[in-house]
Amino acid sequence: MTNQEKLQQVIDNDLCTRCGSCVGLGKGSIEFKDKTGRYLPGIKGQLNAKDAKEAWSACSGQEVNFPALDSFLFNGEGNHHKYFGTYRELNIGFTTNFELRRRCGSAGVITSTLIWLLEEKMIQGAVVLGMSEKEPWLTKPFIATSKEDVIKASQSKYVISSVNELLPEMEAFHGNLAYVGLPCQVHSIRKLQKENHPSVKNIKYIIAPYCGLNLHFSSIKSFLRSHGKKNYKDIADIKFRHGEWPGNMRVEMKDGSVFQLPKFHSNYLIPFHMMKRCLVCVDVANEFTDISVGDAWAPVYEERGKGFSIVIGRSEKGVEILHKMKEEGIIDLIPVNVEDTVRMHSHMYDNKKRGAFLRIRKRRYQPDYNLPFPEGIGFKRRFFEFAMNIIMAILRTRFVTSLVDILPSNVVGKTFNSFKIFWKRITYTTKRKDL
Ligand SMILES: Cc1cc2nc3c(=O)[nH]c(=O)nc-3n(C[C@H](O)[C@H](O)[C@H](O)COP(=O)(O)OP(=O)(O)OC[C@H]3O[C@@H](n4cnc5c(N)ncnc54)[C@H](O)[C@@H]3O)c2cc1C
Incomplete structure (x- = not known):
């Protein structure tokens, strides 16, 4: 497989991290076209061998030893x-x-x-x-x-x-x-x-x-829609952690209106737009x-x-x-x-140092970190992974995402936060076991 084909495979199979290195090194032959959409690099035509080699050697999507x-x-x-x-x-x-x-x-x-x-x-x-x-x-x-x-x-x-x-x-x-x-x-x-x-x-x-x-940028569009605004181009300023720690997600529009939500509540956007x-x-x-x-x-x-x-x-x-x-x-x-x-x-170590390895195994195109599969992931932990996958699949259906867009963000945010606290409580022992 050529270096250009390897890059294309990373892009086509959801392995791209959007770090931007291939675009930076591609001398104009690779560019991001849709920064408010999927934000994926697009390769224009045939890259010369040197540029493709450099872009591939910088790619953080698939091989990070x-x-x-x-x-x-x-x-x-x-x-x-x-x-x-x-x-x-x-x-x-x-x-x-x-x-x-x-x-x-x-x-x-x-x-x-x-x-x-x-x-x-x-x-x-x-x-x-x-x-x-x-x-x-x-x-x-x-x-x-x-x-x-x-x-x-x-x-x-x-x-x-x-x-x-x-x-x-x-x-x-x-x-x-x-x-x-x-x-x-x-x-x-x-x-x-x-x-x-x-x-x-x-x-x-x-x-x-x-x-x-x-x-994804869709998180910002969704946040606006839940406040009755449709055009992100009317945004004058965005802060993700505005004010006293842990801060608020805050969007100010050109017409002077301001929408904000405490950070823990704005985390409701995560399952829909991560x-x-x-x-x-x-x-x-x-x-x-x-x-x-x-x-x-x-x-x-x-x-x-x-x-x-x-x-x-x-x-x-x-x-x-x-x-x-x-x-x-x-x-x-x-x-x-x-x-x-x-x-x-x-919670994050459990997610990335155990959960990610379970998820990597299930994928056809996998990132390779040259790390061993972690020992001691028990049945209960695997079951939570399975349950989480089902919950995520339901949340990402068109029906639920559209519903979330039209409901007031403070209501969804509060509900999400309560569910998160409940989920953390029931998974606490399993997720922290042997960490
Ligand atoms: C996408 C994202 C996810 C994070 N997830 C976690 C988490 O799960 N747990 C946790 O403890 N901390 C997380 N953090 C880190 C946390 O939000 C703070 O950035 C960190 O604690 C440093 O705080 P600070 O006040 O020292 O940073 P600041 O002094 O505010 O400086 C932040 C610096 O980060 C740079 N920066 C901001 N956003 C980005 C970005 N998207 N890409 C590249 N550079 C950027 C800015 O240029 C700035 O120089 C995350 C940060 C980001 C951007």
Whole structure:
């Protein structure tokens, strides 16, 4: 099979992560046509052999060799955990800048680290994801070179975005870069670095978020429809985590109307609009970064509000940055142990480190992570997987999705949240068993 055929197979069989690398490296021959639709890359005509080879070697859709990337980056140093990867330090962290902490996705650690690296002149630019000024309903990756631009790009965007489309700009950039991206995007960057590809030579640090899953743009359209609005082009501004942690999904329209819903309630969009590819992803904690940052989902922090993050220092340089920032009072860090680190995201580890392997086995076209099938997945856990599949299939029927679109989002959100709490309770023991 040629490299172009392999790429096409990834696209045709729902393995594409939409990282954007093939589009970035394709010199105009590969493009995303429908960013508000399925958001899939389309290959125009016959690629030349070199471009196809490069695009395939960067593709994070099918082959991501976890052990090989881990030894390339960490060389067996540090500790390794089967759920969250190689680490040197585990902390709960937050920025000491109150305004930033409130503005950012969880606790502003990523944004303050990027600003600090710029101010220390350790980098000259940061690859980040902002919102488009021209089309404010779409995200837009760019290289931020000032504090103001880094802050503009703060906040989690829970919608498919292809940061690696920017590879040609990263290559042409004069100076060191920090890079922020989801696990699938980071997989591609690390694959390219392993191959010594020039497009990633400027990337010196990867500071990036955990990721459970991502959503199609249809989630935004559905949210609008449930508020009686049909045209997404009337959107003036979208925030996915607006206000006090954990924040609200908030959409402001050009006519001044504002719709918002607490984050836990807006999670009702997940079963209807999640990317299917995320169901076979096995990386929660962004395992190949220098520093990974996620929400600290634990009652002790959730009760306090304000925003707390789990911060994993993986590489030597990552840990060094964290220590210096703490010494200078830019961030605060409180050590946390392995058990609490797992407990905070146990539902996601169960989902990606067990559930994803069960789902991979059932697929004809499978991603290959070169990882063994996890031991000890009992009958009850398999049964929950089966039950979940049935529930998802019902939820994704045209009848249910259309119904959800016309019902008020606050009603659906509240109902969903109650069901989620109930489901978590009945699956708690099984899902956490032996984690
Ligand atoms: C799609 C998605 C799913 C996530 N799932 C989980 C989860 O299940 N559990 C969990 O604990 N945490 C999850 N997170 C991480 C969490 O939402 C916060 O991003 C993280 O805790 C960092 O917070 P912060 O305040 O330090 O980030 P900020 O300081 O607000 O900085 C966020 C940075 O992330 C970049 N960014 C935002 N969205 C994207 C995107 N879609 N693609 C690439 N880069 C982006 C921005 O450019 C910005 O630089 C997810 C994030 C995303 C984007």
